[in-house]
Amino acid sequence: MAFGRPSLDAQLVDEAVIHSMIYATLSYCWGSSVSGLFTTTTATLASRKERIKYSLLPLTLQQTFKYTRQLKIRYIWIDALCIIQDSESDWQDQSAKMGAIYSGSFVTIAAGWRREVSSGLFNSVSDNLLVDKEKSIRITSILSNGLESTLYLGEPIQTRLPEIENSVLTTRAWAYQERLLSPRILHFTEAQLF
Numbered sequence: 001m002a003f004g005r006p007s008l009d010a011q012l013v014d015e016a017v018i019h020s021m022i023y024a025t026l027s028y029c030w031g032s033s034v035s036g037l038f039t040t041t042t043a044t045l046a047s048r049k050e051r052i053k054y055s056l057l058p059l060t061l062q063q064t065f066k067y068t069r070q071l072k073i074r075y076i077w078i079d080a081l082c083i084i085q086d087s088e089s090d091w092q093d094q095s096a097k098m099g100a101i102y103s104g105s106f107v108t109i110a111a112g113w114r115r116e117v118s119s120g121l122f123n124s125v126s127d128n129l130l131v132d133k134e135k136s137i138r139i140t141s142i143l144s145n146g147l148e149s150t151l152y153l154g155e156p157i158q159t160r161l162p163e164i165e166n167s168v169l170t171t172r173a174w175a176y177q178e179r180l181l182s183p184r185i186l187h188f189t190e191a192q193l194f
Contacts, residue, residue, distance in 0.1 A: 077105065
């Protein structure tokens, strides 16, 4: 899938294109609030190749689109959009390629603490940081809603990361392979980004 410029909309592209370029992948939970508006089916395939309306996507996918663009990555593979959901043959074909898809991605964005695709990627405000504030780089900015946001960049103060190890994604078998195969993962957790 490729992003249009300057629109926030996207479109499906030929699979050969994405694998020859730098691309990201998404690891997330669909949840129980799955809407047909965000999945690709045989009925929506042609229109998805023309345009995927950003405004109709659930919050996790919208934020993934924005974050991927901020990383200057033009392509992303998201199962709900890139696999034809009502096609048994496409599911068989794509599931056989999952190892190559995730291991070939530049980065996997993991929405680890959310159970619903409508919940978004980003964490809530938390003072439960697992990095030493005194030894970290601090970046402060003002968000579009006027609130201040602080980002601490530093080494974890412990080797075990319960926010990742106990995340919703660790309870899903398919996410286990995504985690093992991905060369890099941005873990969005309740308290911070790893």
